[in-house]
Structures are given as C-alpha cells and as structure tokens.
Amino acid sequence: MKPEQGSEDSITLVEGERYYDLPCDLVQIRWPLHDVTNGLYIQKYPGGFEELRNAQSQPANYTGQPSEAAISPIDGTLYINRTPTAGEVGKEYEYFYWKDTGLSKASDVFPFSDVVFRAMVPVVSELWRYNQNNRYTSGMANVNYGRAIRALKQEPRDTSWIKRPSGVPYTNPLGFSPFSDA
Numbered sequence: 001m002k003p004e005q006g007s008e009d010s011i012t013l014v015e016g017e018r019y020y021d022l023p024c025d026l027v028q029i030r031w032p033l034h035d036v037t038n039g040l041y042i043q044k045y046p047g048g049f050e051e052l053r054n055a056q057s058q059p060a061n062y063t064g065q066p067s068e069a070a071i072s073p074i075d076g077t078l079y080i081n082r083t084p085t086a087g088e089v090g091k092e093y094e095y096f097y098w099k100d101t102g103l104s105k106a107s108d109v110f111p112f113s114d115v116v117f118r119a120m121v122p123v124v125s126e127l128w129r130y131n132q133n134n135r136y137t138s139g140m141a142n143v144n145y146g147r148a149i150r151a152l153k154q155e156p157r158d159t160s161w162i163k164r165p166s167g168v169p170y171t172n173p174l175g176f177s178p179f180s181d182a
Contacts, residue, residue, distance in 0.1 A: 006030075010094045013066070013084040018059070019077040025099040026076075033069070033093035042093055045070040045081060052081060064088065119148035 011020040011033070022029075033042040045052040049070040056062050065088055066080035084091075122144045 005098055006096055007099045008094060008096050010092050011078060013088045013091045013093075015084055015086055015089045018080055018083050019072065019075075020080070022071070022076060022078055023097065023099070026097050027100050028098045029071070029078075030096040030098065033095040035091050035093050038091060040065070040091070040093075042066055042069050042080065044068070049073055049079060052079065056081070059083070115151040116148050119144050119151055123148065 007023070007025070009023050009026075029044070031044040035041070045068040047055070047070075049072050052068070052070045053059075060083070062081060063083045063085050066082040066084065068081040069078050071077070072079050126144075
C-alpha cells in the first residue's frame, strides 16, 4: 500500500441486518474485519457473494455471531453470513481498505513516485498524438510503459540484456562474466 492509499472504517452490528454500507471510495477490503473489544473476526467468504448466498437456502435460519462476509456485486454492500441477534448488537468491526485516490486539493499527492509520473508523460503524449493525427510510435510508448511499471513495482532494471544460454558456460575475452554474482 502506498501513502494516502489506505484508510480504515468500521461497521456496527444491528439486530436483523445482514447488509452494511461500505465507504464510497473503497477499492479493496483488507480482510479480516476485527472486533478489537471482543477479539472476534469476520473473514472473507472463500467462494464470494454468490456462493455465500447459494450455501444458505434459507438465510433467515442463519442467525447469531457472523464469522464470514462477502461484498455484494449488486449494490456494493457488505453481506454477512449470519443475521445478528440481540446478543451481537453493537459489536463494532474495524477494517482497513485500499481506497480510490483522487487529486482534489492542491495539497494532495499522487499515490506513486515522481519517477512513475515522469515515465507516463511520454506515454500520454503518444496517446494524444494518436488521437489527434492517427500516428503512434509504439516503441517509444512501450519503453515508457516499462519504465513506469518498473518504478511503480519498485523493481530494479536488468543489469544485462544478454541471456545466458542454458548449459553453455559463458567466456569473455576480457576475463569477466556478466552473469556472475560477484
């Protein structure tokens, strides 16, 4: 997670309620949800929303302490596997999530480094050139896409583009091997 990319929120269990609203900027929940007061967790249902709904032929029969949940693809709410009863009311589950980042204030920062931003400028200009003139230099765009992706993933550049043939020792007239780790 990058700086300013994460946030936290919580849900509070309500009697008879299975669906809970999630933040509008949520991209991905970082499971599990945690009730820090009682040491309880709600895990991600392994099969997803559809399987959770299909596993419960009579959802009204599943009541009590929830232990699993899934996000509904229909309305983006959190659907828990058990309907809370009076004994579970008021339990608060905290969770971290990755949020959608947007730049709305002058003080906002990109969720990635300046190196990524600078690498994407030529790519965007190539796309603009294509849209304006139907001209595109794919080689230039591919080089800069690669730069941006490496910077975003924080991967170092390859030290050599020479690939070592399998089973064949590499000898060099200068006495060194580009493949040695030393």
